[in-house]
Amino acid sequence: MTFILKILDFLFPSKCGGCGKAGVYLCMGCLQKLPKAKPPKETFIRAIFDYKNRHVRDLIWKLKYRGVKQIAEIFGTLLYERLLAEIAEENLFKNKVQRILAPIPLTIKKLKWRGFNQTELIAREIARLDREKLFFYCPDLLLKTRETKSQMSIRNRQERLENVKNSFAVKDAALARGKHIILIDDITTTGATLAEARQVLLNAGAQDVKAYVVAH
Numbered sequence: 001m002t003f004i005l006k007i008l009d010f011l012f013p014s015k016c017g018g019c020g021k022a023g024v025y026l027c028m029g030c031l032q033k034l035p036k037a038k039p040p041k042e043t044f045i046r047a048i049f050d051y052k053n054r055h056v057r058d059l060i061w062k063l064k065y066r067g068v069k070q071i072a073e074i075f076g077t078l079l080y081e082r083l084l085a086e087i088a089e090e091n092l093f094k095n096k097v098q099r100i101l102a103p104i105p106l107t108i109k110k111l112k113w114r115g116f117n118q119t120e121l122i123a124r125e126i127a128r129l130d131r132e133k134l135f136f137y138c139p140d141l142l143l144k145t146r147e148t149k150s151q152m153s154i155r156n157r158q159e160r161l162e163n164v165k166n167s168f169a170v171k172d173a174a175l176a177r178g179k180h181i182i183l184i185d186d187i188t189t190t191g192a193t194l195a196e197a198r199q200v201l202l203n204a205g206a207q208d209v210k211a212y213v214v215a216h
Contacts, residue, residue, distance in 0.1 A: 034056060035056075036048065037216040050216070079184065100175065100180070100181045102141040104197060105143055107146065110147070145167055148167050187215045188213045
């Protein structure tokens with residue numbers, strides 16, 4: 001699949017999805033115009049953009065199915081800035097803690113087929129920007145243990161919860177025990193996937209689990 005992606009990048013060079021400016025997938029002017037997400041119902045989730053916006057959906061599609069590095073860098077930078085702002089505020093009221101940064105995983109089968117995990121590309125960019133070492137990057141903290149239907153194809157929240165039930169496992173409980181964990185994902189709708197991942201980590205002894213996503 002990665003070979004096909006390289007051909008697509010050659011045939012369809014980057015341009016801003018908002019204004020058509022060449023050389024970038026999203027220019028600064030159009031970035032500032034993207035609508036912000038409403039707060040998700042799940043209070044442990046933070047989101048940046050409104051997924052209903054077609055430019056946001058287009059960018060996430062290019063990241064998810066073409067692995068466009070430039071888009072991962074944009075999203076990673078925005079999430080990193082959001083994390084820094086919230087962590088700085090938290091540190092005023094409590095002792096400093098190092099947080100574990102973990103992307104939502106794919107199954108091994110899907111990872112091999114796609115060639116990359118889009119949430120790992122975002123999380124890797126956050127880790128690269130983290131010169132203050134606020135986070136311990138742990139890309140394999142969580143494992144996706146079974147294939148599930150696409151959550152986007154399921155409308156009912158209860159069915160979504162059932163779809164992802166028992167689909168995650170913690171690779172090493174010692175890494176999670178007593179820790180503050182930050183999950184990274186590209187999109188969330190009902191929050192079912194992130195809620196399941198969070199519960200697995202809390203069951204493994206994590207002290208606190210929050211999730212940061214690009215769009216909701």
